[in-house]
Amino acid sequence: MPAVTDASARIEALADRMTAAGDLTDQTWRPVLRAVPRHLFAPARAYALPGKADGPPGRPIDRDADPGDWQSAVYDDMAIVTQREDGTADPASDLGAPTCALSAPCVVLPFLHLLGARPGDRLLEIGTGTGWTAALLSVRIGQDHVTSLEIDPDLARTARANLAAAGYSPAVIEADGLHGRPGETFDRLHVTCGITTIPYAWIEQLRPGGVAVLPWQPAGWTGHKVRLTASGGTAVGTFHGPANFMTARSQRTGTTLWQPHHAGDADTTTTSIDPHDIAEHWGEQHVALTRIPGLVVTTWPDDDGSLSLHLAEAGHPGRSWAACDSQPDGKHIVTQYGNRRLWDELENAYRTWLSAGQPGQDHFRLLISPEGQRVVHDLPDKALPSVPRRRH
Numbered sequence: 001m002p003a004v005t006d007a008s009a010r011i012e013a014l015a016d017r018m019t020a021a022g023d024l025t026d027q028t029w030r031p032v033l034r035a036v037p038r039h040l041f042a043p044a045r046a047y048a049l050p051g052k053a054d055g056p057p058g059r060p061i062d063r064d065a066d067p068g069d070w071q072s073a074v075y076d077d078m079a080i081v082t083q084r085e086d087g088t089a090d091p092a093s094d095l096g097a098p099t100c101a102l103s104a105p106c107v108v109l110p111f112l113h114l115l116g117a118r119p120g121d122r123l124l125e126i127g128t129g130t131g132w133t134a135a136l137l138s139v140r141i142g143q144d145h146v147t148s149l150e151i152d153p154d155l156a157r158t159a160r161a162n163l164a165a166a167g168y169s170p171a172v173i174e175a176d177g178l179h180g181r182p183g184e185t186f187d188r189l190h191v192t193c194g195i196t197t198i199p200y201a202w203i204e205q206l207r208p209g210g211v212a213v214l215p216w217q218p219a220g221w222t223g224h225k226v227r228l229t230a231s232g233g234t235a236v237g238t239f240h241g242p243a244n245f246m247t248a249r250s251q252r253t254g255t256t257l258w259q260p261h262h263a264g265d266a267d268t269t270t271t272s273i274d275p276h277d278i279a280e281h282w283g284e285q286h287v288a289l290t291r292i293p294g295l296v297v298t299t300w301p302d303d304d305g306s307l308s309l310h311l312a313e314a315g316h317p318g319r320s321w322a323a324c325d326s327q328p329d330g331k332h333i334v335t336q337y338g339n340r341r342l343w344d345e346l347e348n349a350y351r352t353w354l355s356a357g358q359p360g361q362d363h364f365r366l367l368i369s370p371e372g373q374r375v376v377h378d379l380p381d382k383a384l385p386s387v388p389r390r391r392h
């Protein structure tokens with residue numbers, strides 16, 4: 001492997017950019033980043049994706065063909081896709097769903113801040129991936145205290161090799177992380193794959209006062225960054241902005257693609273609600289919208305400044321769908337098809353959220369108990385959209 005001679009300078013520059021962007025708020029992580037050179041966790045051929053919408057363009061990277069570009073991507077705020085379609089597609093192409101990535105630093109560091117792991121904590125990580133976060137946590141709390149579970153044997157092997165090259169050897173175990181480590185107790189749980197239903201086993205394995213951070217994605221796609229604190233058999237979660245990770249392998253709901261089937265039978269209307277407003281406030285109102293079961297919303301900005309929202313039912317591309325396309329004259333075009341009027345549900349939720357004074361995420365909590373998981377709030381009931389029913 002060609003040496004990255006200026007890795008320290010690149011790490012420092014990355015840390016400076018993250019600090020300026022507000023993603024590196026705890027500077028005690030800076031020496032940890034220095035101790036774990038990120039290029040040791042990136043494969044020779046991969047696909048770099050921007051960590052933020054305004055980041056550099058996504059592109060294939062190849063260390064042998066263009067070492068300069070490879071190094072720039074690895075030390076930029078980019079996710080490096082290392083596996084697609086569970087290893088059956090080329091990770092360096094843009095075809096096939098990403099199934100493993102060296103997550104973007106702007107995503108990883110805020111999670112680690114939230115986790116608040118201290119030296120000596122017993123830590124369980126779910127989703128070893130490349131091993132980078134396991135290495136960062138090994139430096140932070142001591143590698144003998146880190147156990148990382150990876151469902152994919154090939155990825156687990158590569159992660160162990162990456163970790164060894166960087167000089168670390170935390171326990172990397174091939175296992176379905178949704179079971180945790182039965183019989184063991186942890187102070188911290190770090191989850192790096194999207195979770196639709198939080199396994200109760202994790203709560204049982206956290207000591208009272210123990211903390212889990214995870215991307216909670218109840219509809220399978222974009223969800224919430226959640227910090228759970230265990231209290232002996234139950235846990236209470238707080239919300240900390242949006243999160244979008246690849247869903248845990250054993251909880252995938254299928255590829256949810258927006259498919260505008262029966263387009264000729266769809267209803268077309270207009271709305272004064274600008275899709276840009278919904279997209280802009282998404283993080284804040286998002287928790288309220290969790291009450292719309294199984295709604296998946298994706299945003300499609302265009303170069304001319306227009307924006308389309310695509311709405312679908314999670315895991316059921318053959319059911320209801322809707323779209324809202326922004327228009328310069330303010331009469332935004334809505335198209336809907338199916339038993340559920342997904343745009344109407346979203347617009348109703350958005351209007352209710354607006355008239356309630358745009359309550360933020362701190363009004364909501366996620367409760368986990370042996371009976372299941374549910375979102376509770378401290379708002380008057382009328383401040384939230386009523387849970388819609390299916391039309392038959």
Ligand SMILES: C[S@@+](CC[C@H](N)C(=O)[O-])C[C@H]1O[C@@H](n2cnc3c(N)ncnc32)[C@H](O)[C@@H]1O
Nearest residue numbers: 102127129130132133151176177192193248249
């Ligand atoms: C975003 S990547 C992890 C990034 C990683 N922390 C790093 O630093 O490279 C998500 C990982 O979770 C793994 N994964 C998915 N479902 C899993 C499960 N049920 N148990 C354990 N690992 C799982 C995937 O195979 C993938 O390697």
